[in-house]
Amino acid sequence: MLGEVEPQITEEExxxxxxxxxxxxxxxxxxQPPRIREALKYYVExxxxxxxxxxxxxxxxxxxxxxxxxxxxxxx
Amino acid sequence: MLRRVFAVxxxxxxxxxxxxxxxxxxxxLFKTVFVPEDVLNEVRSEGTIAWISSALSRDYLxxxxxxxxxxxxxxxxxxxxxxRPQIPSVDLPETICLVIGRRRGYVVLTxxxxxxxxxxxxxxxxGVTVWRSLEVILAAILEGVIKVDCSRPDEVFxxxxxxxxxxxxxxALSKAVEEVRRKCLGK
Numbered sequence: 001m002l003g004e005v006e007p008q009i010t011e012e013e014x015x016x017x018x019x020x021x022x023x024x025x026x027x028x029x030x031x032q033p034p035r036i037r038e039a040l041k042y043y044v045e046x047x048x049x050x051x052x053x054x055x056x057x058x059x060x061x062x063x064x065x066x067x068x069x070x071x072x073x074x075x076x
Numbered sequence: 077m078l079r080r081v082f083a084v085x086x087x088x089x090x091x092x093x094x095x096x097x098x099x100x101x102x103x104x105l106f107k108t109v110f111v112p113e114d115v116l117n118e119v120r121s122e123g124t125i126a127w128i129s130s131a132l133s134r135d136y137l138x139x140x141x142x143x144x145x146x147x148x149x150x151x152x153x154x155x156x157x158x159x160r161p162q163i164p165s166v167d168l169p170e171t172i173c174l175v176i177g178r179r180r181g182y183v184v185l186t187x188x189x190x191x192x193x194x195x196x197x198x199x200x201x202x203g204v205t206v207w208r209s210l211e212v213i214l215a216a217i218l219e220g221v222i223k224v225d226c227s228r229p230d231e232v233f234x235x236x237x238x239x240x241x242x243x244x245x246x247x248a249l250s251k252a253v254e255e256v257r258r259k260c261l262g263k
Contacts, residue, residue: 012245048164061091061120073243076187
């Protein structure tokens with residue numbers, strides 16, 4: 001069972017990362033203060049909203065709004 | 077399909093779902109959606125708070141105060157998840173929902189990928205039903221809560237994506253749209 005689930009998870013994660021990279025507004029991201037900028041880049045790569053919000057020093061909801069401003073989709 | 081009675085929602089689910097134009101359909105699928113106190117403490121925006129307080133006043137949402145024993149199990153689950161590199165980070169608000177789901181049989185509503193994967197990787201939680209907004213919307217369509225235009229079976233999923241900037245994984249979305257098509261064909 002786990003053997004069947006693994007490849008799909010990897011494929012989903014790869015698809016999600018590519019979409020986040022492609023749709024992100026990099027102009028907006030690169031204009032942010034360093035802590036916010038790095039947290040957004042971390043999210044683009046990992047899709048881990050909890051850790052990214054902590055990196056940014058924001059609550060999850062504040063970080064979710066920041067993702068919208070940066071045009072970074074949540075893909076779950 | 078039998079009507080489910082209770083669900084428990086985490087922060088990631090609520091903050092996106094609150095932006096969906098059809099958000100109140102949730103209360104036609106579940107008699108009560110519980111919101112653990114740790115989850116409520118994470119919600120800050122005016123729009124989300126307004127929706128939650130309105131639903132609380134109509135008794136569609138209810139606060140859930142976890143017992144110390146549930147909190148202890150939730151902390152153990154965080155530790156267990158850290159031992160498995162396949163699981164993205166989860167924190168107390170999500171794991172409390174999973175513990176409630178396991179102990180009380182509530183459907184767990186989440187958009188947290190870690191929480192979604194725990195039933196697949198941690199056997200103690202394999203029986204927990206975890207739904208994303210994708211599964212909520214699909215259930216609403218299949219149970220007739222939402223009427224769909226059968227010429228556009230993906231329409232409601234796309235509405236959600238537009239309202240929230242939340243995209244569903246291609247395979248999961250295709251499978252859901254196929255189920256909608258089958259319903260339209262009466263299969």
